[in-house]
Amino acid sequence: MNVDNAKKQNILIVHNYYQIPGGEDTVVANEKKMLEKHGHKVILYSRNNAELKQMSKLQKVFLPITTVFNPRTYRDIKKLIRDEKIEIVHVHNTLNLVSPAVYYAARRMKVPVVQTIHNFRLLCPGATFYRDGHICEDCVEYGLKCAVKHRCYRESKIQTLACVLSTAFHRMTGIYGKINYICLTDFNKQKLLGLKQIKPERVFVKPNFVECKNEYIPEKDRKNQFVFAGRLDKLKGIDLLFEAWKHMGEEAPKLIVCGTGPMEDWCKSFIRENDVNIEMRGFVPNNEALKIIANSKALVLPTQWYEGFPMSIVEAFSVGTPVICSDLGNAGSVVEEGITGYKFRYDSIESIMSAIDKMREKPLNKEKIKKIYEIKYSENANYKILNDIYTGISD
Structure with a gap:
């Protein structure tokens, strides 16, 4: 069947923008535009880490908790799924304000989730497998505590600890084994499968795309x-x-x-x-x-x-x-x-x-x-x- 003649799912894209714009933001915009062009109804749920600057002192006190699980996200996602008749929840980034609460909300509403893996954060709190001028996979070999020791997230022990606690908590609940993944390369896929609760049949490979606007020169x-x-x-x-x-x-x-x-x-x-x-x-x-x-x-x-x-x-x-x-x-x-x-x-x-x-x-x-x-x-x-x-x- 021609994909443009098939039934079009209603898609909820979820993305937490960083304070400094990056490549993930471009991918989100490109995929949203592409899906709409092919007839899908697409809703974007987003937060922006620039909001952190406007937070009250009390909100900042609770930030380590809401980074792990944000009740607002849980409520918002369930409502959007119900009101917009969402059939697929596609997540890009959840740090810091969205949080993995989006996964639990979608599961509660019995809607499948797919998470695009843009970096290595599920295995490395610093997200890069790189520190002090060399490749580092210590958190895979020796545990997430290594990241706290080396201040791998924003060179802060406290912020790194928040990332580590969030990852450890959600590993413990088993949620990472209950959602689906899009990796950008086979290399990414093999690294992700190092997290044993994730099954190979839930991991897909889809690269990013670019539009060609320049003529080919022989x-x-x-x-x-x-x-x-x-x-x-x-x-x-x-x-x-x-x-x-x-x-x-x-x-x-x-x-x-x-x-x-x-x-x-x-x-x-x-x-x-x-x-x-x-x-x-x-x-x-x-x-x-x-x-x-x-x-x-x-x-x-x-x-x-x-x-x-x-x-x-x-x-x-x-x-x-x-x-x-x-x-x-x-x-x-x-x-x-x-x-x-x-x-x-x-x-x-x-x-x-x-x-x-x-x-x-x-x-x-x-x-x-x-x-x-x-x-x-x-x-x-x-x-x-x-x-x-x-x-x-x-x-």
């Missing part, structure tokens, strides 16, 4: 350049990338760097002192950055952590551009070696250089990469996956 018409687009800091591996370009010497192609960040001054000094073939562009709007990516041999992503879901990779695929990235975490899970890009050991300058040389010697089929984008990461492909998940999940 290989022969592209410039002899590579591009880095992202925040300039050690977490993104910008220092290793610059060292690799230095070691390539006069043979190095041009590297265009789009972005700003804490290492921006270091990057400028490095270029001056080493006379490398690197051009800093500073902040570049997304649509302009995509034009640069479309005209380049490859996007380079030397990330030093697992990442959430690197949208820059899918944006590169949308214009047929391959990606050279660290063989690590979600980035390594998205890039297919020798098909959509090449991978290198995340902490090795020599490995980065080898991957760059390989791309120059064996350019990948850019029309094929564009086709893979259309099959896996376009809006139409994404809707089919999401609709199939909604149809298949059970309470």
Whole structure:
């Protein structure tokens, strides 16, 4: 049956906005728009952590409790399900104000829940599996108490303790085993299944999608350049990338760097002192950055952590551009070696250089990469996956 001719479920999207806007907010907006475009009734229930600034002292005293279970959320969600005849509750973020109370409310109303996993918070209170300059999975191996010791959430023992207590409480109730999950990659799925109460049949994989707005440029018409687009800091591996370009010497192609960040001054000094073939562009709007990516041999992503879901990779695929990235975490899970890009050991300058040389010697089929984008990461492909998940999940 054509998915646009099937019965359309009424969807309640639940999202807690952070004080600083991020990628999750964009995903929520994109999926809401997509679902409405395909005929679904979509209701958005949201809170914003900016509300924390307006809280009274008494409300702040109770915040550690409402972070674990917010009675207001429980009441609101039950009422919305009843009044709007909601058939699926799709949760994105619950920290700090929504809280996992949304799961219990939906269960009480006998409506299935699906939670999109944007980060690693169910296993790591810091949500990143990264601290003190290295990947860390101590909370998986030794227990959540490790997060409190290292102040992993906002560098605060008290706030970290609140996250730990919430996670521990809801693990104890077994609620995590009674809802469904959307992971963005297979890597994410395997990490999530480390939480034993979650069953594989309740975990689905659906990547984020991007709309392609730029024209595809054939290989022969592209410039002899590579591009880095992202925040300039050690977490993104910008220092290793610059060292690799230095070691390539006069043979190095041009590297265009789009972005700003804490290492921006270091990057400028490095270029001056080493006379490398690197051009800093500073902040570049997304649509302009995509034009640069479309005209380049490859996007380079030397990330030093697992990442959430690197949208820059899918944006590169949308214009047929391959990606050279660290063989690590979600980035390594998205890039297919020798098909959509090449991978290198995340902490090795020599490995980065080898991957760059390989791309120059064996350019990948850019029309094929564009086709893979259309099959896996376009809006139409994404809707089919999401609709199939909604149809298949059970309470």
